[in-house]
Amino acid sequence: MNTVAPADPAQSAGSAHPLAHRRPLGDRTFQILALVAGLLVLVILILIAVSTAQQSTSWFTTAGASGIFSIDWDPANNHFGAMSFVFGTVITSVIAIAIAVPVSVAIALLLTDVVSRRWSQPIVYVIDLLAVVPSVVWGLWGILVLVPWLQNSIYGHIGNVLNGVPVLGNLFGPPVSGAAFFTAGVILAIMITPIITSLSREVIATVPAIDKEGAYALGATRWEMIRGAVWPHSQGGVLGAVLIGLGRAMGETIAAALVIGSSATITSHLLAPGYSIPAVIANQFGEASGVFRSALIGMGLFLFAITIIVNLVARGIVERSARRMRGA
């Protein structure tokens, strides 16, 4: 990297000594500009926290802790409890992770250890296309195509079959709706698959070839090699990738807003309509003012804080496992 210590050339004009050190103005200006641009990241992150905190104080003061964490969301009567949105965010993210992680890790392994390099690049392009389709287009497809299909052809049958079955009946039994927690989870899973796949792949690709050969030399099949040599090396990094995917799922807004059903409820029925934090902000911010708006901004601040924490932890895990791999 930056190992060169540049000796600036002499600037003859105005210096007593021909080799006197005087950096030209342009050089210094450029360095300062670059520093300012770099600092912008820090400044924006701080400003986000400060400005949203400031705008949400009226929610904190009028509702109080008990009001904020209640499940009572009734803007017309000035009740702004956020619990049902927190619940929906957690449930949909967990569903998304449960679907996306096995799929993503399997694709990452396919790319690193099964297909040849010639085939892995086209597969990567295809997976990345999932991330190119905008959130709102997933939402549009979700609400106009996926939701009616699930409601008519899938959820109804599941609901009938599982009605009355312990546990499963509570999760997937009637009443069912196409726009539901589970549908939102599925859409989120599709949307976070590319990032989890690409981060996992980066981690798995760092497993040294000699470690894989060590397993093969013992007569391991490819799957046994993956279990024995690849997995212990990469589980930390893959956990980081999963957390980053979790952060994305929690903050994903528009697609969830369109398919989640927009019902502020807490229920064990995954096939029933629900709500999530980003969805309620997107749907209701336009008509909100006063404490109502303050509550929505406050939930945004909460979302910001949670995603920052998740990302900090995730990046920390990735860095640490990467360092351990290099050191080992």
Next chain:
Amino acid sequence: MDQPEYEVLPKLHVPQTAVGVPAESFASPAVFNVDGVSVYYGSFRAVTNVSLTIHENEITAFIGPSGCGKTTVLRTLNRMNDLIPGARMEGKIHYRGAGLYDTAVSPTAVRRRIGMVFQKANPFPKSIYDNVAYGPRINGIRGKGQLDEIVERSLRQAALWDEVKDRLNKSGLGLSGGQAQRLCIARALAVKPDVVLMDEPCSALDPIATGRIEDLMQEIKSKYTIVIVTHNMQQATRVSDRTAFYSVLRDEKSETRTGVLVEYDRTVNIFENPKDDRTQAYVTGRIG
């Protein structure tokens, strides 16, 4: 590489089997019959037309300058080259009478019988116990008692048991270089292989650790057939019964080069009475 400048004739440790024995009169059965083997990586011919026979319960050393194809030949013996994209082989290798590259042969089954120890110790990022138990486990051995027994036996064979018996649950990555390499040997021995291939197993180790591994090889050779690639000629003289000397053949016209087997004989003959001038020059340190 580490060429001794003079006096390469071994003073010590000349393997007993190799002293004053008329060639081949006591030859043990053949384990490998290598016949006219050439290996290509893409369009590059790494080694050309190698033929030799490797005998049971002997230590066979492959020596030669870098780029001579000794590691490549070693890796054909348990089909490790299959894992390298673009690698392909011509010729025949028979392992105990069975064609190693026949279509019905499974590389997995081959490698279970023909284990390998690598240049750099590569323990899995697991506990010492799990490292050794890995091979038996994938072969279907699940019983705790049976595994304990295999782990202890393998670690004892690899002369590591006394050093690690109190920390079997600690990570294999925490061991010193020499210990880690012995762990890898124990790991290879745990599947009860027939042959152990060693690819410069001591190149990253200090002389004391190297000495331990060499002693270990002598101890286990009554049970296993060992093939070792080494760049250290003294090591070859210390441990091996037979030595194969490889060299690089350059073709000036096409500016290509390839590895060839120059001479293969009893180790004493290779070092004391080589038949080929190139061997003579190499073992006396005149060329590298």
Next chain:
Amino acid sequence: MAATANPGPGQPTVDLREPAGWRRTKNQFATIVMWAAFVITLIPLVLVLYTVIQKGASAISWQFLTGGPIPPNVLPLGVGGMGPAVIGTLEITGLAALMAIPLGVLGGVYLNEYGGTSWLAQLLAFLSDVMTGVPSIVMGLFIFTIWILHFGYSGVAGAFALACLMLPIVIRSTFEMLRLVPDSLRQGSYALGATKARVTVTVVLPAAIGGIVSGSLLAVARAAGETAPLLFTILTVEATNTNIFSGANTALSTQIFVNATSPYVGAESRAWGSALALIAMAFILIIIARVVTARFTRYTR
């Protein structure tokens, strides 16, 4: 026991065929599962592209892309057009790119060329990674609180929000690309007496330009489709507003959101047509990025 120099192979005494069936079965099963995972992810991609193309193509026309104003949702397709939204998306995304790309490249230059291994540079590199994970709707709320509350809705506010999303991506990709530029290039230029700024601008950045351009284009493609940051910053009106610095504006993405939940056939068609236009834009940018990567990348990992 043959005692010849090179005894023939003789009769096989070992069986090297595939052992225990369950190990092979497990391995084959694992391989099938990996391929199945890929196929499963293909299904929604193919379905969404198929639907958008099929329904969008029947909605899209020159009139649709350029005409205006955007009609009320009860009106059928063919009245007016999405022209204002196309213009809005191009304006807002373009302005965001103009802000975020230079700043992001400068930030990346700081991280690699000036910051080096200092704690500040490491902190900023880490934070820009973290910032890529901030939800886009939070950026919208942020711009709302610091800008809209004081200056009202405008296209430039939407551009600020998109720029905030693009900035960390551009910084990271510039940083990664600059790391690949070999030091020998820098030293060669220093040896000629160039200042650091000059070395960076004339030698280092041009050497990495392929990767920086394609990374920036990918960031722009992602931003062009964003909806959440625009919802509370441009307000989504129906008429063209060419003044990006003042007054409410509109964009394809927010129009899709508005029309998606509308029960009228015309609105649905307009949403599909807009979706096709938006995806086409993003894909064109991605393809350009791939071409740039293929043609101008000098240093790769």
